[in-house]
Amino acid sequence: xxxxxxxxxxxxxxxxxxxxxxxxxxxxxxxxxxxxxxxxxxxxxxxxxxxxxxxxxxxxxxxxxxxxxxxxxxxxxxxxxxxxxxxxxxxxxxxxxxxxxxxxxxxxxxxxxxxxxxxxxxxxxxxxxxxxxxxxxxxxxxxxxxxxxxxxxxxxxxxxxxxxxxxxxxxxxxxxxxxxxxxxxxxxxxxxxxxxxxxxxxxxxxxxxxxxxxxxxxxxxxxxxxxxxxxxxxxxxxxxxxxxxxxxxxxxxxxxxxxxxxxxxxxxxxxxxxxxxxxxxxxxxxxxxxxxxxxxxxxxxxxxxxxxxxxxxxxxxxxxxxxxxxxxxxxxxxxxxxxxxxxxxxxxxxxxxx
Numbered sequence: 001x002x003x004x005x006x007x008x009x010x011x012x013x014x015x016x017x018x019x020x021x022x023x024x025x026x027x028x029x030x031x032x033x034x035x036x037x038x039x040x041x042x043x044x045x046x047x048x049x050x051x052x053x054x055x056x057x058x059x060x061x062x063x064x065x066x067x068x069x070x071x072x073x074x075x076x077x078x079x080x081x082x083x084x085x086x087x088x089x090x091x092x093x094x095x096x097x098x099x100x101x102x103x104x105x106x107x108x109x110x111x112x113x114x115x116x117x118x119x120x121x122x123x124x125x126x127x128x129x130x131x132x133x134x135x136x137x138x139x140x141x142x143x144x145x146x147x148x149x150x151x152x153x154x155x156x157x158x159x160x161x162x163x164x165x166x167x168x169x170x171x172x173x174x175x176x177x178x179x180x181x182x183x184x185x186x187x188x189x190x191x192x193x194x195x196x197x198x199x200x201x202x203x204x205x206x207x208x209x210x211x212x213x214x215x216x217x218x219x220x221x222x223x224x225x226x227x228x229x230x231x232x233x234x235x236x237x238x239x240x241x242x243x244x245x246x247x248x249x250x251x252x253x254x255x256x257x258x259x260x261x262x263x264x265x266x267x268x269x270x271x272x273x274x275x276x277x278x279x280x281x282x283x284x285x286x287x288x289x290x291x292x293x294x295x296x297x298x299x300x301x302x303x304x305x306x307x308x309x310x311x312x313x314x315x316x317x318x319x320x321x322x323x324x325x326x327x328x329x330x331x332x333x334x335x336x337x338x339x340x341x342x343x344x345x346x347x348x349x350x351x352x353x354x
Contacts, residue, residue, distance in 0.1 A: 004056040008037035009081065011073050012060045016118030018231030020189050022072065025063050026270055028233040031101075031119045032142045034080040035094055054085045068114040075108055075115035076101050098143050119143050120188030122150075122178040125217075126195060126225045127167060128202040135202075135225060136167035137195060139178050146187060150178040159184045173197050196225045199257075200249050200323065200353035208246035214239030216349065222247060228349035230306045232267050242343035245275070245327035249351055254284060257318045259354040260293065262325060265347040267306045268337065272345040273299060277328035278311045282320035289324055299330050303337075323353055 003009070006027065013027030039055045057078055064070050079101055083092065098119075108115040119142040128135050139148050148164035149157040154175035164178065179190045200223045216238035217224055228236030266274045274297050281289040293313030329346040333339045 001051050002053050002056050003039045004058055005037075008034055009055055010058045010060075011077050012058065012062075012064065014231065014233070015073070015077060015116055016121050017191075017229060017234055019229055020121060021118065022069060023063050024073070025060065026233065028231070029077070030142060031077055031080055031116075032094060034077045035084060035092070035097055037081070037084050038089065039085060055081060057081045071114040072116050075113055076105055076119075077116075079104050095144070099145070102143070117188040120146070120180045122148055122180055122191040124176050124178060124191055124193040124195075124226075126170075128220075135170050135195070135197060137170055137176055138167045139164045139176075141180050143180065143187075146180040146182050148178055149181050150176060152176055156190050157186075170195055170197065193226065196227070196350065196352055198225070198352045198354050199251060199255055200351055201225055203252060204250050205351070206248040206250075208248075209240060209243040211238040212241040212243075214347070222348065222351045223249065224350070226350065227263060228265060228308070228347070230265075230308065232265055232270055232272055232306075232347060236349050237265055237347040238349070239272075240329060240346040240348075242329060242331055243346075244329050245325070245346055245348055247325045247351060248286070249323045249325075249353065250286070251321050251323065251353065254319050254321050255353075257282065257315045257320055257323075257353060259315060259352075260313045260323060260325075261310060261350075261352040261354075262327075263308055263310045263349050264327075265306070265308055265349075266300065266304060267347075268300055268303045270345070271333055271337075271339055271342060272347050273330050273333075274309050275327045275346055276330050277326075279326040280313050281324040281326065282318065283322040283324065284320055286322045289322075292318065299334060301334070301336060323351070325351055 012025050013029040014021050014024045015030050040049045040052050123140050125138045149161040150164050151157050151161050152174045157177055157179045173196050175194045177190050177192050180187045202220050203223050205222050214237055221238050260280045264274050278295045280293040281291050283289045295311050330344050333342045333344050
């Protein structure tokens with residue numbers, strides 16, 4: 001058997017954030033994920049494991065029109081898979097590989113190959129300090145042995161920008177930009193993420209129906225201050241497969257409300273559609289709810305490019321402790337679509353309460 005799972009071995013998938021990468025078929029398989037692959041499943045007996053000959057990297061070219069593009073999708077992920085299948089499990093070490101693969105990339109450059117620098121891209125995440133009651137931003141890269149420089153005012157970082165050492169407190173809604181630097185030179189591209197501070201930040205969210213596969217960051221994905229990008233698998237979206245969406249946010253105390261906002265992703269090529277209906281409700285006791293906004297959204301009648309729809313409701317002289325969001329999934333893929341009758345996806349990112 002030759003192992004070739006889509007989760008780790010498809011090099012036609014994106015290897016960085018979609019907005020920074022050339023067009024791809026979908027998926028998300030960064031360099032570190034390829035390197036984490038173990039070709040021999042734990043469920044196999046030693047005798048069965050002998051039948052695993054190795055693994056194969058796949059590069060399907062529907063979205064890859066040139067040899068240079070194929071090189072970009074393959075390098076350096078090919079090096080990661082080669083080490084996975086040519087080295088004993090106990091000798092593999094990501095940090096050591098990350099140092100060596102940089103030397104390999106210099107060889108690519110000398111040979112004139114078009115290789116990806118996606119592993120240098122800075123990831124931006126948030127957390128809350130429940131004791132100090134403040135939000136902080138964490139920055140990291142797959143290649144961890146570089147300086148990360150950042151700004152909070154929306155300006156591009158430079159060597160004179162603040163160096164990231166530990167999570168950075170954020171006191172107001174800010175645009176974070178960050179980049180990896182070595183010897184005064186920016187490696188790869190600058191990451192950008194707007195971080196929203198609002199009244200529901202890291203408040204508990206109770207879901208009536210579970211999300212599937214796409215967790216958006218887990219328990220606090222819908223109140224972590226981060227909104228999704230055009231990439232459905234970039235980590236910012238929670239996905240609901242045919243199920244509707246119904247969430248109850250507990251603000252912890254009676255709070256003055258002025259605005260409620262949610263956003264939804266449409267990517268018809270990936271069976272993701274805008275909802276049919278969005279409704280906002282509020283309550284002071286969690287029992288009796290009053291509707292404060294209802295929006296009907298038409299279903300697309302043909303393929304559309306990826307798009308984000310913001311659904312916003314302003315409020316006046318409203319106080320409540322609980323905010324409920326009800327969203328109607330279209331349920332099944334429409335008849336005009338090649339996947340007609342299949343389960344449709346509903347994607348939501350953040351419930352912003354102001």
